[in-house]
Amino acid sequence: MSKEIYENPDLKKERQNCPFNKEEITHLLDGGKEKTIERKQLENYILSDEQLKDAVPMEYLSHADKYAEELRKACLLMHKLADSPAGQVPTLRALMGAGLGSAVLKEGNPLALHYVMFIPALMGQGTIDQQAKWLEKAYNLNMIGTYAQTELGHGTFLRGLETRATYDPKTQEFILESPSLTAYKWWPGSLGKTANYAVVMAQLYTKGKCEGTHPFMVQLRDEETHEPLPGIVNMWLNPVCISSYIHYGTYVKPTNSKLSYATMVFVRVVVCQDVTTNLRKAVTIATRYSCVRRQSELKPGDREPQVMDYQAQQNKLLPPLAATFAFQLAADHLWNLYHTANNNIEQGDLELLPDLHGLSCALKALCSSEAANFVEVCRQSCGGHGYMSCSNFPRIYGQVTAAETYEGENTVLWLQVARYLVKTRKEQSGGLSVKYLIGEEKGPKTVDTTLEGIVKLYRRAAVGLVDVAIAELDKSGRKGEAPHDAWNHAAVYLIKAAQAHARLFVVESFVDSLKEGKLSAPVRTVLSQLCELFIIYWLLERSGDFFLCSNLTKQDLLLLNSKYVELLAAIRPQAVNLVDSFDLRDEVLNSPLGCWDGNVYQRLFDEAAKSPLNQSNVHESFHKYLKPLLKSNL
Numbered sequence: 141m142s143k144e145i146y147e148n149p150d151l152k153k154e155r156q157n158c159p160f161n162k163e164e165i166t167h168l169l170d171g172g173k174e175k176t177i178e179r180k181q182l183e184n185y186i187l188s189d190e191q192l193k194d195a196v197p198m199e200y201l202s203h204a205d206k207y208a209e210e211l212r213k214a215c216l217l218m219h220k221l222a223d224s225p226a227g228q229v230p231t232l233r234a235l236m237g238a239g240l241g242s243a244v245l246k247e248g249n250p251l252a253l254h255y256v257m258f259i260p261a262l263m264g265q266g267t268i269d270q271q272a273k274w275l276e277k278a279y280n281l282n283m284i285g286t287y288a289q290t291e292l293g294h295g296t297f298l299r300g301l302e303t304r305a306t307y308d309p310k311t312q313e314f315i316l317e318s319p320s321l322t323a324y325k326w327w328p329g330s331l332g333k334t335a336n337y338a339v340v341m342a343q344l345y346t347k348g349k350c351e352g353t354h355p356f357m358v359q360l361r362d363e364e365t366h367e368p369l370p371g372i373v374n375m376w377l378n379p380v381c382i383s384s385y386i387h388y389g390t391y392v393k394p395t396n397s398k399l400s401y402a403t404m405v406f407v408r409v410v411v412c413q414d415v416t417t418n419l420r421k422a423v424t425i426a427t428r429y430s431c432v433r434r435q436s437e438l439k440p441g442d443r444e445p446q447v448m449d450y451q452a453q454q455n456k457l458l459p460p461l462a463a464t465f466a467f468q469l470a471a472d473h474l475w476n477l478y479h480t481a482n483n484n485i486e487q488g489d490l491e492l493l494p495d496l497h498g499l500s501c502a503l504k505a506l507c508s509s510e511a512a513n514f515v516e517v518c519r520q521s522c523g524g525h526g527y528m529s530c531s532n533f534p535r536i537y538g539q540v541t542a543a544e545t546y547e548g549e550n551t552v553l554w555l556q557v558a559r560y561l562v563k564t565r566k567e568q569s570g571g572l573s574v575k576y577l578i579g580e581e582k583g584p585k586t587v588d589t590t591l592e593g594i595v596k597l598y599r600r601a602a603v604g605l606v607d608v609a610i611a612e613l614d615k616s617g618r619k620g621e622a623p624h625d626a627w628n629h630a631a632v633y634l635i636k637a638a639q640a641h642a643r644l645f646v647v648e649s650f651v652d653s654l655k656e657g658k659l660s661a662p663v664r665t666v667l668s669q670l671c672e673l674f675i676i677y678w679l680l681e682r683s684g685d686f687f688l689c690s691n692l693t694k695q696d697l698l699l700l701n702s703k704y705v706e707l708l709a710a711i712r713p714q715a716v717n718l719v720d721s722f723d724l725r726d727e728v729l730n731s732p733l734g735c736w737d738g739n740v741y742q743r744l745f746d747e748a749a750k751s752p753l754n755q756s757n758v759h760e761s762f763h764k765y766l767k768p769l770l771k772s773n774l
């Protein structure tokens with residue numbers, strides 16, 4: 141007899157009479173019906189393999205055992221890659237990130253850097269000959285690489301990196317050395333125990349002159365024994381410069397000194413998608429749990445309500461729910477720009493590189509910081525159970541907050557965006573921002589609180605805050621301050637301008653996608669409600685920016701507040717149906733709070749029972765420590 145599938149009655153009720161086609165949203169987020177089919181096939185292919193399941197929860201293993209277990213599974217995944225139903229690159233993308241990959245490798249993928257940075261560095265910066273030599277070896281996993289740029293003393297300021305690569309024209313070799321403790325490469329993923337090669341960023345010295353940071357291929361470990369090569373600590377190695385800038389002993393300047401930074405741009409682009417996947421997981425867990433959890437008393441004498449029925453809970457969870465769509469659509473736009481710019485760069489056309497740099501910094505900083513804040517709100521919205529390790533919130537939060545630092549610390553990236561905006565505004569030059577900076581709204585600054593009217597407010601804020609920052613720079617200049625001091629003293633304004641610009645890009649992406657998208661009426665309705673909720677939410681959160689740059693009044697704000705709470709109530713009935721549309725399997729959510737069937741309490745209990753401490757009534761430490769204390773009559 142088929143086993144009755146349990147479904148929490150409250151969740152079951154939430155799912156009744158869904159007014160839109162959930163699969164239509166799933167296909168939208170996957171990039172089409174075929175992509176959804178491919179993703180589900182790949183998930184079944186990976187998640188059905190018993191060898192990829194954890195015998196015991198990872199949190200109960202030692203550090204070394206965690207590493208060994210993750211490496212075992214990562215290597216098994218690579219063996220499965222060849223037979224993957226989705227093909228190599230889509231499978232790699234799925235296995236390296238926060239979705240399917242984290243369902244199997246919960247503590248992280250020891251091979252991630254090989255695919256996320258090492259291979260892209262070879263593809264983006266190696267010469268044809270170098271690619272012929274190294275790429276096949278890397279594809280075939282006959283070598284495992286990482287990307288070693290950050291040092292103990294420097295991570296942000298690349299021009300301050302201390303690792304030196306000195307070209308010896310006699311031997312036509314590069315001598316790589318770490319001249320000081322602070323020059324030691326620190327942080328590169330896989331560098332400690334896994335990788336046997338690395339792309340090492342080092343200051344190139346030739347004929348006594350420093351030519352700046354360049355990438356070098358360095359073998360770290362013996363390919364047979366995996367022992368570190370002799371002198372690996374002081375790095376007197378036989379590296380190869382991954383770029384074609386040394387011709388017969390003479391340094392040839394690259395067409396653009398920033399091409400060596402190209403790998404970082406790629407990772408910033410993919411990070412936007414990855415933090416959005418993590419945010420989708422957190423929102424799904426918190427939303428389903430908030431519809432299962434009943435607590436307190438809303439109406440005296442009534443049954444305890446679902447906590448999702450509190451407006452305060454809706455205010456916590458519906459903006460992040462809307463953000464998952466906003467960030468996904470913006471990340472899709474950025475991914476398309478990346479491909480266009482990259483194809484142009486391969487043809488020698490670097491015109492879009494500044495735009496790509498500016499936008500990738502902006503979106504990576506915005507999506508990672510907003511996702512981190514929203515994930516923490518989702519965690520808090522689940523009360524004590526949200527604090528448990530098994531809720532998966534601690535791991536999700538750790539992953540999104542890491543993204544605020546790696547691949548460019550967010551503050552530093554905001555300042556890069558500001559540098560790009562100030563330059564673009566001053567030069568009235570081309571580029572993507574021209575759409576926002578030059579296409580500014582003409583005419584009266586009266587405010588209308590329609591969707592179009594609110595988008596115009598975002599544009600006024602984006603342009604206005606750049607002008608405020610420029611005015612600060614000019615004021616400092618008139619006082620005789622040097623440009624670098626003026627820049628530092630305007631940092632707060634510059635960062636606000638950069639953030640307003642990033643928000644404008646996300647808002648425009650969301651609105652434009654709904655205009656362009658071929659959506660059914662019910663899906664368009666619910667996504668339009670989410671879009672309007674989100675852009676009002678951000679406006680209310682940053683109302684100071686809008687007061688500064690437009691004729692927004694207190695009356696307008698009160699009107700927008702009313703609109704906002706109306707939208708909370710309108711979207712609330714569809715919250716579970718919307719997160720169901722993400723189609724995130726329980727194994728990917730990896731949380732008893734967020735499971736599809738809502739059987740939360742039983743699953744929490746089962747998880748707790750897995751703890752080694754719960755394998756006996758009295759732990760041995762009682763007899764060693766507690767009993768003597770109890771007897772000691774202190």
Ligand SMILES: CCCCCCCCCCCCCCCCCCCCCCCC(=O)SCCNC(=O)CCNC(=O)[C@H](O)C(C)(C)COP(=O)(O)OP(=O)(O)OC[C@H]1O[C@@H](n2cnc3c(N)ncnc32)[C@H](O)[C@@H]1OP(=O)(O)O
Nearest residue numbers: 233236237259295296297298398401410414497546547548
């Ligand atoms: C079969 C094989 C398939 C292989 C593919 C498979 C793909 C799989 C993909 C899967 C994806 C799945 C999800 C992945 C999830 C993510 C996992 C991530 C894992 C962790 C990765 C973390 C790694 C790291 O952290 S690496 C180290 C990163 N470090 C940094 O980012 C350093 C930050 N610092 C800087 O960028 C610079 O130092 C900066 C910008 C702060 C200052 O530099 P500098 O002082 O030199 O510049 P400025 O003087 O300020 O500006 C000069 C000039 O240059 C321009 N510029 C600066 N940077 C760039 C750039 N990056 N690009 C372009 N242009 C740049 C700047 O705008 C200025 O221009 P001006 O014209 O002069 O104004």
Ligand SMILES: Cc1cc2nc3c(=O)[nH]c(=O)nc-3n(C[C@H](O)[C@H](O)[C@H](O)COP(=O)(O)OP(=O)(O)OC[C@H]3O[C@@H](n4cnc5c(N)ncnc54)[C@H](O)[C@@H]3O)c2cc1C
Nearest residue numbers: 287288289290294295296327328329542546547548549551
């Ligand atoms: C999980 C993780 C994985 C990583 N993986 C790798 C890897 O695989 N390979 C690799 O090479 N690196 C890796 N990193 C290192 C990472 O790229 C650096 O930590 C990052 O670039 C920040 O540099 P930093 O640590 O030197 O911070 P710092 O730049 O020292 O930041 C400290 C403070 O100084 C501020 N600051 C710095 N410069 C400025 C400025 N110009 N203006 C204003 N404020 C400033 C920052 O905003 C920050 O508040 C990883 C880091 C993490 C957390």
